[in-house]
Amino acid sequence: MAAERLTPGVIESLFTDPDRTAREFPVPVVQCLQIKPLGAGAGAGNERYRLVLSDMRHYVQCMLATQKNNLIHEGILQRGSILKMKEYQAQYVKGKSILIVLDIEVMPELGQPDKIGEPKGIEMPTAPPQQNTTIGGAGFYGAKSEPTQETKTQVQRQINRGNGGGGGGAGDRHAGTLYPIEALSMYSHKWTIKARVTQKSDIKTWHKQSGEGKLFSVNLLDESGEIRATGFNEQVDQFYEMLQEGNVYYISTPCKVQLAKKQFTNLPNDYELTFDRETLIEKAEDQSSVPQVRYNFCNIQELNDVEKDATVDVIGVLKDVEEVTQIVSKSTQKPYDKRELTLVDDTGYSVRVTVWGKVATSFDAAPDTVVAFKGTKVGDFGGRSLSLLSSGTMTVDPDIPEAHRLKGWYDSSGRNDSFATHSNLASAGAVTGRKEDLKTISQVKEEGLGMGDQTDYFTVKATIVHIKQENFCYPACLNQGCNKKVTNDMGDGWRCEKCNQTHPRPEYRYVMSLSVNDHTGQMWLSCFDDTGRVIMGGKTADQLMELKENDEQAVVAEFEEANCRKLTFRVRAKTDTFGDQSRIRYSVLSAAPLDYKSEGHKLADLIKQMSV
Amino acid sequence: MEGAATPRVTASYLSSYIGKNVIVVGKVIQLRGDEATLDAEGSINAHLNRDAHLAVGNGVQVIGKVNPDLSIKVLTSLDLGQGVDYNLANTVAEIAHQQRSIFFYD
Numbered sequence: 001m002a003a004e005r006l007t008p009g010v011i012e013s014l015f016t017d018p019d020r021t022a023r024e025f026p027v028p029v030v031q032c033l034q035i036k037p038l039g040a041g042a043g044a045g046n047e048r049y050r051l052v053l054s055d056m057r058h059y060v061q062c063m064l065a066t067q068k069n070n071l072i073h074e075g076i077l078q079r080g081s082i083l084k085m086k087e088y089q090a091q092y093v094k095g096k097s098i099l100i101v102l103d104i105e106v107m108p109e110l111g112q113p114d115k116i117g118e119p120k121g122i123e124m125p126t127a128p129p130q131q132n133t134t135i136g137g138a139g140f141y142g143a144k145s146e147p148t149q150e151t152k153t154q155v156q157r158q159i160n161r162g163n164g165g166g167g168g169g170a171g172d173r174h175a176g177t178l179y180p181i182e183a184l185s186m187y188s189h190k191w192t193i194k195a196r197v198t199q200k201s202d203i204k205t206w207h208k209q210s211g212e213g214k215l216f217s218v219n220l221l222d223e224s225g226e227i228r229a230t231g232f233n234e235q236v237d238q239f240y241e242m243l244q245e246g247n248v249y250y251i252s253t254p255c256k257v258q259l260a261k262k263q264f265t266n267l268p269n270d271y272e273l274t275f276d277r278e279t280l281i282e283k284a285e286d287q288s289s290v291p292q293v294r295y296n297f298c299n300i301q302e303l304n305d306v307e308k309d310a311t312v313d314v315i316g317v318l319k320d321v322e323e324v325t326q327i328v329s330k331s332t333q334k335p336y337d338k339r340e341l342t343l344v345d346d347t348g349y350s351v352r353v354t355v356w357g358k359v360a361t362s363f364d365a366a367p368d369t370v371v372a373f374k375g376t377k378v379g380d381f382g383g384r385s386l387s388l389l390s391s392g393t394m395t396v397d398p399d400i401p402e403a404h405r406l407k408g409w410y411d412s413s414g415r416n417d418s419f420a421t422h423s424n425l426a427s428a429g430a431v432t433g434r435k436e437d438l439k440t441i442s443q444v445k446e447e448g449l450g451m452g453d454q455t456d457y458f459t460v461k462a463t464i465v466h467i468k469q470e471n472f473c474y475p476a477c478l479n480q481g482c483n484k485k486v487t488n489d490m491g492d493g494w495r496c497e498k499c500n501q502t503h504p505r506p507e508y509r510y511v512m513s514l515s516v517n518d519h520t521g522q523m524w525l526s527c528f529d530d531t532g533r534v535i536m537g538g539k540t541a542d543q544l545m546e547l548k549e550n551d552e553q554a555v556v557a558e559f560e561e562a563n564c565r566k567l568t569f570r571v572r573a574k575t576d577t578f579g580d581q582s583r584i585r586y587s588v589l590s591a592a593p594l595d596y597k598s599e600g601h602k603l604a605d606l607i608k609q610m611s612v
Numbered sequence: 613m614e615g616a617a618t619p620r621v622t623a624s625y626l627s628s629y630i631g632k633n634v635i636v637v638g639k640v641i642q643l644r645g646d647e648a649t650l651d652a653e654g655s656i657n658a659h660l661n662r663d664a665h666l667a668v669g670n671g672v673q674v675i676g677k678v679n680p681d682l683s684i685k686v687l688t689s690l691d692l693g694q695g696v697d698y699n700l701a702n703t704v705a706e707i708a709h710q711q712r713s714i715f716f717y718d
Contacts, residue, residue: 597700600703601697601700604700604703611710
């Protein structure tokens with residue numbers, strides 16, 4: 001009986017597990033239920049036939065390879081015929097699973113019985129990925145089968161089979177295609193990852209003239225690495241509720257892999273994902289096989305070698321917690337909550353960490369607890385400082401070996417240690433991050449620092465020999481942060497062009513020319529308000545101007561006081577051109593009184609070198 | 613200023629300046645009424661005068677005459693408080709001796 005020759009279940013099987021099918025049903029036998037030509041107005045050579053083949057359980061649409069068209073023309077293959085599928089390919093076209101049949105052998109001895117069994121259509125509820133396959137063109141599918149297509153269908157099928165399905169071992173449905181996150185790239189066309197959502201952002205909306213939209217993003221983590229994924233507009237609705245922080249999901253193509261926009265993420269991956277409408281996300285039954293959070297700690301001593309603006313993770317013991325303060329951003333006028341903490345670790349170093357927003361206001365960790373920070377930006381304030389990024393996290397007393405080790409160290413000895421800070425590495429007044437290149441005045445002139453196009457920075461230890469008393473300050477706009485010169489042209493107030501405002505009185509700011517000398521030579525330096533105050537012993541320009549109006553002599557005395565003081569100046573040298581004349585201008589970035597101890601040592605070293 | 617040259621010294625140099633005035637920067641180890649013990653790369657006995665108000669543990673700069681027994685009769689003293697870099701002070705004395713022509717006029 002024909003029915004016995006048919007291989008029931010093979011159709012489903014070849015979509016879901018082609019390897020197994022190849023082994024167990026090397027030559028599926030099916031019944032042809034329907035033959036239809038594909039018209040499409042093509043020429044004679046492009047005639048293609050669509051078949052419906054059944055294995056008694058399921059039926060499936062098929063396309064017959066053109067090289068077999070003759071079977072239909074000659075009437076060998078008819079409705080009801082039983083045939084062996086010797087070569088075929090499972091595909092998806094336009095949301096349907098179909099079979100491309102490349103080689104068949106009709107079994108005419110079985111005749112053309114009526115439809116055998118009660119075959120049902122093969123289910124394809126989830127939209128499979130779009131394909132670029134074109135049907136048509138003889139021999140196109142004669143080419144080697146595309147294994148990626150096979151496995152893709154396999155993946156989709158397995159998902160449809162519902163939970164707890166068989167397939168592979170270890171409950172891992174996607175064994176053949178599970179990629180580590182590190183392996184994702186723009187060149188991988190189909191993949192599945194199993195990852196935990198370590199962070200989910202809120203839904204953010206934007207309104208621009210080009211349109212408006214919404215998005216959300218998640219950070220995904222597995223044993224190999226981390227990657228950020230974003231969903232826009234429709235995908236927000238699709239996936240936002242489904243993805244929960246802390247849970248593990250399977251995510252499969254289609255899903256765009258793009259170069260990461262580093263300014264929006266703190267994760268160290270070159271790529272990031274963008275969810276598609278067709279992206280498949282599924283919660284994994286096995287929630288534990290993926291790590292919880294991945295830290296890449298840098299100890300505080302090493303921070304000194306890390307570049308400014310880099311992102312690191314740190315762990316340490318809270319030595320000091322300050323109160324929450326509010327500062328208003330100068331650029332956006334928005335208030336921000338911040339809190340400074342001091343973190344120490346067993347390298348003997350301490351560092352200031354700043355946390356912002358909610359983390360700052362709801363901060364409740366007590367000093368002496370171990371805290372881990374993921375995603376902090378390294379700054380060079382006071383040597384080295386850390387700032388928690390908005391995408392970063394803080395975990396108090398995490399249950400990881402580093403934390404236990406730190407707790408042990410702190411309890412035994414760390415508590416009473418004194419800690420070095422990176423600011424110790426700088427001599428007073430200099431900013432770490434820029435090399436401390438101490439020059440003598442003659443060296444500055446000889447080396448032509450500041451000549452040409454480049455701006456040079458150097459430090460010089462010199463004594464003030466003269467301060468120009470004419471024009472030592474200028475009237476500036478009263479507004480905070482605006483230092484533009486204001487003019488009293490009209491006589492009824494001081495007008496600032498930049499702020500478009502008029503003030504009753506200006507704020508005087510220093511703009512002094514100093515003549516300084518060291519044992520090698522002389523140079524003129526210009527300095528501004530902040531340095532001016534240091535030099536004039538803390539007096540503001542306003543005070544001096546007042547004094548000038550009341551008592552000329554007193555002003556002269558002030559300048560005398562300031563004179564002949566020896567300071568360390570941090571200078572920027574740049575060439576200014578007025579017409580044909582170009583001069584090197586030396587402007588002071590900062591000035592600090594001498595730290596006699598370190599200076600003394602420097603001199604002692606110099607002397608020792610001499611006598612060697 | 614001849615004869616009034618007062619070189620900076622540490623304990624080891626005292627023997628070369630018996631009967632002369634010297635300057636010593638050291639740390640106060642002990643106070644016993646009119647006597648004090650200073651540490652300047654070695655122990656020095658100092659016989660204080662009326663207005664010397666020293667504190668143990670503080671740095672002090674004393675100017676005085678060296679006695680044959682290598683103690684110092686203090687003529688004036690200056691309390692330097694905490695945070696004295698004794699290394700630096702000792703180095704100054706050393707270097708001064710290395711560069712005699714600059715620092716000592718005898």
